[in-house]
Amino acid sequence: MKPAPGRAIGVALLGCGTVGGEVVRLLTQQAGELEARVGAPVRLAGIAVRRPHRHPDVPQDLLTTEASELVTRDDVDVVVEVIGGIEPARSLLLAALRAGRGVVTANKELLAEQGADLFAAADASGADLYFEAAVAGAIPLLRPLRESLAGDRISRITGIVNGTTNYILSAMDASGAGYAETLQEASQLGYAEADPSADVDGYDAASKAAILASLAFHTRVTSADVHREGIAELNATDVAAARQLGRTVKLLAICERISEPDGSGGVTESVSARVYPAMIPLSHPLAGVSGAYNAVYVEADAAGALMFYGQGAGGAPTASAVLGDLVAVARNRVAGGHGPRESAYAELPVRTMGETPTSYHVSLDVTDRPGVLAQVAQVFAEHGVSISVVRQAEHADEDDMAIRRPRGASLVIVTHIASDAALRSTVDKVAGLDAVREVVSVMRVEGEVS
Amino acid sequence: MKPAPGRAIGVALLGCGTVGGEVVRLLTQQAGELEARVGAPVRLAGIAVRRPHRHPDVPQDLLTTEASELVTRDDVDVVVEVIGGIEPARSLLLAALRAGRGVVTANKELLAEQGADLFAAADASGADLYFEAAVAGAIPLLRPLRESLAGDRISRITGIVNGTTNYILSAMDASGAGYAETLQEASQLGYAEADPSADVDGYDAASKAAILASLAFHTRVTSADVHREGIAELNATDVAAARQLGRTVKLLAICERISEPDGSGGVTESVSARVYPAMIPLSHPLAGVSGAYNAVYVEADAAGALMFYGQGAGGAPTASAVLGDLVAVARNRVAGGHGPRESAYAELPVRTMGETPTSYHVSLDVTDRPGVLAQVAQVFAEHGVSISVVRQAEHADEDDMAIRRPRGASLVIVTHIASDAALRSTVDKVAGLDAVREVVSVMRVEGEVS
Numbered sequence: 001m002k003p004a005p006g007r008a009i010g011v012a013l014l015g016c017g018t019v020g021g022e023v024v025r026l027l028t029q030q031a032g033e034l035e036a037r038v039g040a041p042v043r044l045a046g047i048a049v050r051r052p053h054r055h056p057d058v059p060q061d062l063l064t065t066e067a068s069e070l071v072t073r074d075d076v077d078v079v080v081e082v083i084g085g086i087e088p089a090r091s092l093l094l095a096a097l098r099a100g101r102g103v104v105t106a107n108k109e110l111l112a113e114q115g116a117d118l119f120a121a122a123d124a125s126g127a128d129l130y131f132e133a134a135v136a137g138a139i140p141l142l143r144p145l146r147e148s149l150a151g152d153r154i155s156r157i158t159g160i161v162n163g164t165t166n167y168i169l170s171a172m173d174a175s176g177a178g179y180a181e182t183l184q185e186a187s188q189l190g191y192a193e194a195d196p197s198a199d200v201d202g203y204d205a206a207s208k209a210a211i212l213a214s215l216a217f218h219t220r221v222t223s224a225d226v227h228r229e230g231i232a233e234l235n236a237t238d239v240a241a242a243r244q245l246g247r248t249v250k251l252l253a254i255c256e257r258i259s260e261p262d263g264s265g266g267v268t269e270s271v272s273a274r275v276y277p278a279m280i281p282l283s284h285p286l287a288g289v290s291g292a293y294n295a296v297y298v299e300a301d302a303a304g305a306l307m308f309y310g311q312g313a314g315g316a317p318t319a320s321a322v323l324g325d326l327v328a329v330a331r332n333r334v335a336g337g338h339g340p341r342e343s344a345y346a347e348l349p350v351r352t353m354g355e356t357p358t359s360y361h362v363s364l365d366v367t368d369r370p371g372v373l374a375q376v377a378q379v380f381a382e383h384g385v386s387i388s389v390v391r392q393a394e395h396a397d398e399d400d401m402a403i404r405r406p407r408g409a410s411l412v413i414v415t416h417i418a419s420d421a422a423l424r425s426t427v428d429k430v431a432g433l434d435a436v437r438e439v440v441s442v443m444r445v446e447g448e449v450s
Numbered sequence: 451m452k453p454a455p456g457r458a459i460g461v462a463l464l465g466c467g468t469v470g471g472e473v474v475r476l477l478t479q480q481a482g483e484l485e486a487r488v489g490a491p492v493r494l495a496g497i498a499v500r501r502p503h504r505h506p507d508v509p510q511d512l513l514t515t516e517a518s519e520l521v522t523r524d525d526v527d528v529v530v531e532v533i534g535g536i537e538p539a540r541s542l543l544l545a546a547l548r549a550g551r552g553v554v555t556a557n558k559e560l561l562a563e564q565g566a567d568l569f570a571a572a573d574a575s576g577a578d579l580y581f582e583a584a585v586a587g588a589i590p591l592l593r594p595l596r597e598s599l600a601g602d603r604i605s606r607i608t609g610i611v612n613g614t615t616n617y618i619l620s621a622m623d624a625s626g627a628g629y630a631e632t633l634q635e636a637s638q639l640g641y642a643e644a645d646p647s648a649d650v651d652g653y654d655a656a657s658k659a660a661i662l663a664s665l666a667f668h669t670r671v672t673s674a675d676v677h678r679e680g681i682a683e684l685n686a687t688d689v690a691a692a693r694q695l696g697r698t699v700k701l702l703a704i705c706e707r708i709s710e711p712d713g714s715g716g717v718t719e720s721v722s723a724r725v726y727p728a729m730i731p732l733s734h735p736l737a738g739v740s741g742a743y744n745a746v747y748v749e750a751d752a753a754g755a756l757m758f759y760g761q762g763a764g765g766a767p768t769a770s771a772v773l774g775d776l777v778a779v780a781r782n783r784v785a786g787g788h789g790p791r792e793s794a795y796a797e798l799p800v801r802t803m804g805e806t807p808t809s810y811h812v813s814l815d816v817t818d819r820p821g822v823l824a825q826v827a828q829v830f831a832e833h834g835v836s837i838s839v840v841r842q843a844e845h846a847d848e849d850d851m852a853i854r855r856p857r858g859a860s861l862v863i864v865t866h867i868a869s870d871a872a873l874r875s876t877v878d879k880v881a882g883l884d885a886v887r888e889v890v891s892v893m894r895v896e897g898e899v900s
Contacts, residue, residue, distance in 0.1 A: 026601060026752060036668070036795040037600050132598060138753035140590075140598030148582060148590030150487050151476060151773020218486070285759060288738050302476060302770035303588035306760035309735060310753065320752035323601020337787015345486040 009038060009330040010045035010075040012101075014067055014092060015083035016055050019106060019133075020047070022319030023080060024058050030323075037327050039334040046070045071096040078329050080322060081105040090114060097121035097129065102329035104322055106133035112207035112223040115214065119342035128332055128339045130325035135208045136161055136294045138317030139310040140324070145215045145298070146340050153301040154216040157255040158447060161208040163292035163312045164199035165231050165251040167191045169239070169277070170290040173248055178236045191292055201230035202275040205253045212296075213255035213273040218346035221255075221273050227353035229276035238277075238441045241363050245412070247279040248287050252446055258351065270349045272356045279361055280447035297447075354421035359388070359445045361414050362427055365438040368394055368409035372435040376411065379433070383426040389414040408437060414445060459488060459780040460495035460525040462551075464517055464542060465533035466505050469556060469583075470497070472769030473530060474508050484773075488780040496520045521546040528552040528779050530772060536560055540567075547571035547579065552779035554772055556583035562657035562673035565664065569792035578782055578789045580775035585658045586611055586744045588767030589760040590774070595665045595748070596790050603751040604666040607705040608897060611658040613742035613762045614649035615681050615701040617641040619689070619727070620740040623698055628686045641742055651680035652725040655703045662746075663705035663723040668796035671705075671723050677803035679726035688727075688891045691813050695862070697729040698737050702896055708801065720799045722806040729811055730897035747897075804871035809838070809895045811864050812877060815888040818844055818859035822885040826861065829883070833876040839864040858887060864895060 034042045048067035071079050079096040083089045122129040132142045171182045186192040198204045206226040213221040242249045253275050262268040285307050289295040294312025311317040366372045391412040431439045484492045498517035521529050529546040533539045572579040582592045610616050621632045636642040648654045656676040663671040692699045703725050712718040735757050739745040744762030761767040782788050816822045841862040881889045
């Protein structure tokens with residue numbers, strides 16, 4: 001649907017919180033530049049909110065409570081959605097797409113859960129659906145994945161995509177403090193929400209992992225497919241253990257393409273999408289990403305390693321990503337044509353976590369007598385898990401001279417890659433050994449050069 | 451010009467060196483995926499080379515020496531140019547664009563010198579002109595600048611865009627060795643060309659700076675507009691001095707938007723594009739970019755700070771960027787529509803280096819007697835240059851007890867921002883003072899949080 005020459009591109013804004021307010025500001029302040037870039041004026045046609053009296057700072061004549069009427073109005077070409085959550089965003093965007101309106105959304109939850117319906121509606125009417133702001137805020141990431149790397153083959157994405165958890169983990173690493181204490185500080189400083197569950201339990205990162213995996217592997221991955229572990233179980237010991245091994249702990253969203261021999265000379269492919277805290281080497285480019293920053297590390301066959309770094313949240317950064325998408329959709333309207341469609345042609349199977357190859361770091365407190373390592377190693381061997389590194393040390397705080405008393409020692413094991421299920425049962429079995437006094441820390445290890 | 455439904459998109463490849471060979475390999479190996487992404491088969495229609503017998507590894511029936519005939523052939527939709535240099539690339543691409551063929555090129559030199567002609571030809575015929583591979587190899591950078599940040603306002607780009615010089619500077623920093631010695635090692639390891647001038651004298655980085663500044667500021671900037679200094683004058687002392695100050699030396703390509711009061715209540719804007727070695731703080735995200743890697747740090751009003759990191763050169767990474775562009779151009783052909791056009795609407799004036807605000811680090815060897823600092827500070831004040839940091843230390847290797855002999859001291863000065871011309875004449879004047887025994891090192895300072 002091409003507007004008449006010279007006609008303005010009409011924009012309907014759904015929601016007017018922090019991000020929406022910034023979008024209004026940028027649309028107004030940069031009207032001239034936007035017109036030059038789009039090839040036609042870009043005009044705000046209406047702003048749908050629930051309580052108009054709460055928005056004294058935006059043009060009052062544009063405010064409406066009738067969102068469903070607004071999204072299909074004749075003077076609306078593009079709908080920008082910054083409400084968040086599933087409903088009413090879902091119904092509004094479906095109605096807009098079915099009526100051929102372009103859509104720009106920052107709604108990661110909706111896309112990760114029910115993206116397929118939106119893409120189908122966009123495909124059917126030929127409308128554009130853009131969503132750069134849904135993952136890693138202002139960082140231009142989805143466009144490179146969808147377009148720049150379109151001739152390459154992505155093997156893996158490892159991302160720090162949640163600023164709150166990265167802030168907490170950076171602070172724990174710097175101060176040596178525990179999780180609960182650091183979370184409280186982060187809340188006081190405004191880095192964590194009053195109810196931090198969406199962040200610290202990994203829901204937010206899991207939505208983003210679903211979106212990234214779908215784009216990278218041309219396969220439909222929903223948030224339900226993403227294995228998810230948060231950071232609430234982490235303690236100061238885990239973080240200190242990582243540091244001792246030249247590693248640091250990050251909450252990672254990992255999207256991986258797994259290729260394996262199919263037994264008859266060919267290769268079967270599958271994908272894994274997962275979120276959990278893991279140790280990465282200090283030399284890894286993601287290790288230096290601290291505070292509330294986000295960064296996404298992409299490995300592709302031809303391009304090699306790439307990293308995208310920036311602010312993952314906040315009104316202005318998110319609004320910048322929304323405006324970039326808005327320019328693209330508006331320009332497509334003016335010039336004809338449309339952006340890339342959903343691409344799910346590969347339809348690769350998604351692995352469960354148990355079937356996913358990972359590697360573990362296990363730190364044990366064991367009694368210090370001969371044969372303990374042999375016993376532990378035997379359990380790993382029985383589960384087909386091969387050991388990469390072992391470090392054994394007597395506890396410095398116990399006395400060498402008390403010969404008759406069973407002494408303690410610490411045993412740190414890093415495994416080679418094995419199925420996550422095998423690793424988990426190995427640790428369960430090891431924990432039950434008489435000689436093992438405590439499993440001090442178990443954490444996955446990522447980003448090693450193998 | 452839209453091909454008939456179902457018809458293959460024909461690709462003419464100009465040049466078949468390292469990058470071209472990789473393009474052929476990817477086009478063949480990923481034919482199925484490319485077809486799915488483009489919506490039509492992508493078929494190599496011909497490969498223009500000068501000496502066909504030197505290319506035994508590509509399909510022989512596609513080889514031709516008649517490049518000018520190939521680029522406008524009926525079965526060619528897109529021309530991919532990886533020859534490099536000005537001619538014959540320029541004439542061939544102009545002919546292709548005039549005939550409505552889409553163009554993908556990795557030719558930074560041509561774009562930076564004569565991009566305007568190419569853009570004009572593309573505009574006139576409605577053909578696409580894409581060039582992601584021309585800057586920072588595989589790193590998706592131009593597309594984000596042209597599209598993702600299209601609704602934002604870029605204030606500054608600071609880039610490590612030449613892998614050879616970054617490799618040399620990283621090695622000097624790690625080993626403490628001098629420039630000549632390190633360059634020789636880099637050549638032996640294949641990180642520097644036999645004639646390293648294009649890299650070490652900053653020509654390569656200057657072409658990239660011109661392209662980046664043009665895109666970021668919607669202003670035509672050519673390589674002739676870019677102030678250029680290379681790394682050949684650097685010595686181990688400069689690198690060590692940076693390290694002592696918690697900084698590191700990088701060859702930077704800097705593109706900056708400068709806003710100043712115009713004296714009547716408004717603001718005048720201009721741009722600066724320049725390449726030189728400079729000190730940046732170790733805490734800056736660019737400081738950790740070592741070896742042959744490239745990274746580009748972008749500051750935008752709404753998005754804040756972003757960084758793009760990856761491999762800046764090499765056959766496969768560059769081919770990945772070429773393929774991404776090829777998919778975009780091919781998809782535009784299939785779907786109708788076209789990519790973003792040259793955007794030079796802002797037409798901001800480009801500053802000379804002398805008029806550009808910068809800040810200097812100056813390290814002096816002075817005689818250690820009272821009043822030297824006052825004398826030096828007086829010269830700075832006379833030139834209107836304000837001093838930010840002064841560090842004064844007696845030389846440890848000279849003897850405190852030799853009271854009558856004039857002792858030496860080192861005086862390190864970091865200035866506030868002033869015009870480069872004022873800074874330069876200040877240093878010249880200071881160098882002439884009796885009390886100054888030697889100007890040990892003068893380097894610009896970038897990336898400070900002010």
